[in-house]
Amino acid sequence: MASTLDSSSGLWTVLGQASNVAQLVGVDALGLVSMVVQAALAARRHRDACRRLAQHVEIVGGLLRELELAELMRREATRRPLEQLSGALRRCYALVTACQDCRGGYFGRLFRGTRMAEELRAAEQEIDMFIRLVPLIALVDTTHDRRIKATERVQSVAASCSSLQTRTQTRVVEFTEISVQGAIAKVGKQLLEEKVHFEEQKTKDVEEFVKLCTCTQESYPGFKKYDLFQIVDGTENFSEKRIVGSGGFGTVYKGELSDGTIVAIKRFDEHATDFNSEVQLLRLQHCNIVKLLGWCVHGKERILVYEFIHNGSLDFIIFDKTKGPLLTWYKRFGIIKGLADGLVYMHKHPLLWMMHGDMKPDNVLLDHDMNPKIADFGSARTLSSEAGQGQTSRVVGTRGYIAPEYASRGLYSLKIDVFSFGVLALVIISGRKNAILQQKGMAYVECWKAA
Known part of the structure; x- marks a missing residue:
């Protein structure tokens, strides 16, 4: 030293x-x-x-x-x-x-x-x-x-046994010391094993994320790795004023890269584990689906970089008293048609069928021309065939938009998106929030069903 x-x-x-x-x-x-x-x-x-x-x-x-x-x-x-x-x-x-x-x-x-x-x-x-x-x-x-x-x-x-004879007291203390040390060693070992298991699981998640992104980068040259310092620079050290959205899996920041490119940076929470559906976006190249640009891993940080959509999410416009009336019937019809095109592309893709799982105004972004782009694929699932379905014990969605069979029994299929799209279309046409959301204090749903 x-x-x-x-x-x-x-x-x-x-x-x-x-x-x-x-x-x-x-x-x-x-x-x-x-x-x-x-x-x-x-x-x-x-x-x-x-x-x-x-x-x-x-x-x-x-x-x-x-x-x-x-x-x-x-x-x-x-x-x-x-x-x-x-x-x-x-x-x-x-x-x-x-x-x-x-x-x-x-x-x-x-x-x-x-x-x-x-x-x-x-x-x-x-x-x-x-x-x-x-x-x-x-x-x-x-x-x-x-x-x-x-x-x-x-x-x-030893203090509690002070009334006993010296020889007996010594034996009790010796026995107690051995017992206490054994108990502490056992508890310490258990806590250490739990901590090690938790750290190993986090390390495993990060390693799988790196492996997934690296393999994807080899197949899709446009998908690139970003340095953490580029991300920190572009978000002013993840400043709160840069936050443009948040959800159950992470926080989204508006970032500016060194070349002046404006991007959306999704910083995953520590408990987020399923990144496969997000990275699968690279296979879905469509004008009505947000584009994934790159990734970054540094220590515990897991980050994905997307194109930035300047008009923000649909809910900030359609429910606003000033901006809402600017959405003419022609523009609303264009948004609904664009969403339908994007969902059909996802559901009919030749390589994979993908269910979004959480279609709602918050997850619809609007560009300069008010063209919609489907975003936030954290709840998405891939299916083996068009008619395929599955069942899960973990149900994630939003009240008022989540299909009944998915909410009650965990059954999911492409029909889940069809149900959500129908509700979303009514919201776009009427310009009014879902009544169920107004009645419930918590809109976002994440629960575990019994297997």
Whole structure:
């Protein structure tokens, strides 16, 4: 560790005097992680090196979020390495901040040479060391907690048995200590197994998502992989003001790529598991179906990138007192016809029959010419044949639009979309919300039926 720290000591002597670094003394490690990542996004020089360093710092941040930092800082064995980590993160922040502005002075001379590139590589190596060290800190913390709990329980039993003879008391304490340690070990093992299983399942989901997207990318050259920093840049770090929609599987943001392209970025929630139906969109190239452009996976982040439809969803227009009247009968008929064309294409596709499963105004997007595009395929299912049907214990849909046989028994087929389309057509014609939605407080339905 010392050699790595010494490699950056020369530059840190200069950077440590900077006012912006001095202000970081009271910031905790997780706060520093966030600041380094944000600063790296604004780097003007050595941009690739800064972002690569930020990616390594982000891995450390993910490990730190699994720990109780406040408790660890009270113990000598774990406090010192965490303080060294904070120092390393402050150095990283100073480096990437310096890369934001290269005008004159010491930093100007530094940029013109190779010194800054070397310092960034040294900082990256130092952070890599902490990536290996943080899990060891967690292990020390777990061992410490188990020892404390065992001691407290043994002392409690010993106090309650104070009236017994010394020899008997000793045997009871010894027996109790063994029992308590055994119980703690058993519970600890169970919790560890559950945590490991949960982490393995999440890792498995991410690996399957990567595999699916990679295979799809080979078959469809237009489908590309995006870097997380492109996504973060384009959404202003997933700013709330960029949100254009949300649902049961994730949040959709309006993003702008470096080349000026406006896109819709769907960021999946952690509990989302079924991505196959979303990626299947690449097979459905139709003017009335939203187009899928690419994907991104970084750590726990799973993201899909779509074309951006500028007029937004149908429900924001048709139910609006000002915009609603602008939808003439001709335009409403065009929307209904476009939706019908899109559904027929999905249901009659030569390679697969796909059921959307959640047709409603929120999932219909309108372009500049008010042409509809079917969106949000998170509830979609593929069928083996046109007349095929299936049954599921997990029913997902929207009250007022969900077919009765699907809601009550979990039976699904292409008829599900036909029912929803009929309700949707009535809503478009009348310009009124479904009465069932007005009567119910919760419109979205997700439930599990008994098998």
